[in-house]
Amino acid sequence: MEMNFFAPVRIITGKECVAKNAAEFSALGKKCLIVTGKNSARKCGALSDVQNALESVGVAYEIFDGVEQNPSYKTCMDAANIARSMGAEFVMGIGGGSPLDAAKAVALLAVCPMDAETLFSGKWDTQPLRVAAVGTTAGTGSEVTSVSVITSPEGLKKSFRAPSLYPAVCFGDASYTLSLSAQFTRSTALDALCHCVEAYFNRTTNDICRTFALRGTAILLEMLKKTAECENCVLSFDDREKLYCASLYGGLAISVAGTAFPHAMGYFLSENHGIPHGNACAVYLGEFIEYNIKNAPEDAKEFFDSLGTDKESFASLVNKNLPQINVKLTGMEIEKLAPRFENNKSLNKCYGKADREFAVSLLEKIFGV
Ligand code: NAP
Ligand code: ZN
Numbered sequence: 001m002e003m004n005f006f007a008p009v010r011i012i013t014g015k016e017c018v019a020k021n022a023a024e025f026s027a028l029g030k031k032c033l034i035v036t037g038k039n040s041a042r043k044c045g046a047l048s049d050v051q052n053a054l055e056s057v058g059v060a061y062e063i064f065d066g067v068e069q070n071p072s073y074k075t076c077m078d079a080a081n082i083a084r085s086m087g088a089e090f091v092m093g094i095g096g097g098s099p100l101d102a103a104k105a106v107a108l109l110a111v112c113p114m115d116a117e118t119l120f121s122g123k124w125d126t127q128p129l130r131v132a133a134v135g136t137t138a139g140t141g142s143e144v145t146s147v148s149v150i151t152s153p154e155g156l157k158k159s160f161r162a163p164s165l166y167p168a169v170c171f172g173d174a175s176y177t178l179s180l181s182a183q184f185t186r187s188t189a190l191d192a193l194c195h196c197v198e199a200y201f202n203r204t205t206n207d208i209c210r211t212f213a214l215r216g217t218a219i220l221l222e223m224l225k226k227t228a229e230c231e232n233c234v235l236s237f238d239d240r241e242k243l244y245c246a247s248l249y250g251g252l253a254i255s256v257a258g259t260a261f262p263h264a265m266g267y268f269l270s271e272n273h274g275i276p277h278g279n280a281c282a283v284y285l286g287e288f289i290e291y292n293i294k295n296a297p298e299d300a301k302e303f304f305d306s307l308g309t310d311k312e313s314f315a316s317l318v319n320k321n322l323p324q325i326n327v328k329l330t331g332m333e334i335e336k337l338a339p340r341f342e343n344n345k346s347l348n349k350c351y352g353k354a355d356r357e358f359a360v361s362l363l364e365k366i367f368g369v
Contacts, residue, residue: 141251
């Protein structure tokens with residue numbers, strides 16, 4: 001069996017893991033820039049835990065708290081300029097996927113400022129600053145991937161990746177996720193589910209990815225049952241911890257296998273219609289399962305047999321957690337999106353023929369007026 005799995009992140013989880021492992025920070029340097037969002041890192045206690053931990057081991061820091069959802073290239077450059085002028089030796093991302101992805105971009109741009117086109121081309125040969133990641137949502141798994149998704153100056157969500165962008169260490173204290181709203185609890189859980197399912201079915205998968213993907217999916221199905229039944233998503237700490245671990249498993253699975261068409265086709269829904277990332281991808285999940293039942297029937301059978309469920313129960317659980325997405329697209333709007341799906345890396349990872357024509361017909365089916 002041929003496998004190739006590389007995800008060099010020290011993963012530390014559990015209640016108060018930041019305070020208990022402060023020495024990890026001093027190993028990364030003497031000065032750091034904290035990169036985070038506007039409110040939630042303060043609200044959930046992660047920021048003060050990190051500040052206390054840094055102070056306890058004598059690491060000096062500054063805080064950049066201007067990261068927005070779907071972070072822009074400009075925001076990352078602004079933060080990188082601060083990191084450079086203060087002489088930061090590492091970058092600490094605190095938050096959901098947006099601040100964590102921004103932290104990776106900042107770590108690179110601080111060392112080597114470059115225009116957006118060069119950044120997304122991946123054609124740079126720079127050793128970024130090291131990154132530490134403290135997760136506050138249970139979804140993206142960005143803590144354990146080498147990928148950063150940033151919004152280009154043209155308003156398009158684009159990714160870049162490099163082995164040097166894996167965070168050196170990530171901290172997962174699920175207590176921080178207790179303050180997540182019902183909306184983001186569901187959408188981030190759906191994002192993690194997409195990661196697991198997409199990584200499971202991609203051509204690029206292997207048995208290690210599938211092991212993470214199946215374990216993650218099993219936990220997420222159990223949790224999505226609870227979130228579907230509970231209007232306000234009041235979950236116990238134990239359940240929050242399960243969700244958080246599942247998001248890490250999904251992240252580990254995509255870190256090697258990558259994502260598939262639900263992610264590639266979800267980006268425009270966040271860019272143009274303000275749909276949260278997880279919902280934007282999950283809207284295609286039912287179609288993705290049907291697609292794989294057709295194009296990878298044995299894998300699909302093994303997937304459902306391993307989980308002890310079937311496509312109807314799976315789809316019903318996704319739909320119960322997915323709000324109505326009121327997006328309608330004209331033929332012209334779909335044609336405008338189509339070039340993005342030409343020779344698209346994520347579409348190419350699917351079995352069968354997930355090409356531009358396929359993407360256009362799926363958009364017509366789901367969103368066509
Ligand atoms: P997010 O955009 O980081 O955050 C969404 C919202 O949730 C923000 O308003 C944020 O507040 C709030 N929030 C975060 N943690 C909270 C907490 N503990 N309590 C209360 N509110 C909280 O959401 P996300 O879904 O985690 O990240 C999505 C981004 O990740 C997308 O840009 C997506 O493309 C990217 N992504 C990256 C990868 C990867 O491998 N790199 C994988 C999948 C997705 P604040 O604004 O105050 O922080
Ligand atoms: Zn995602």
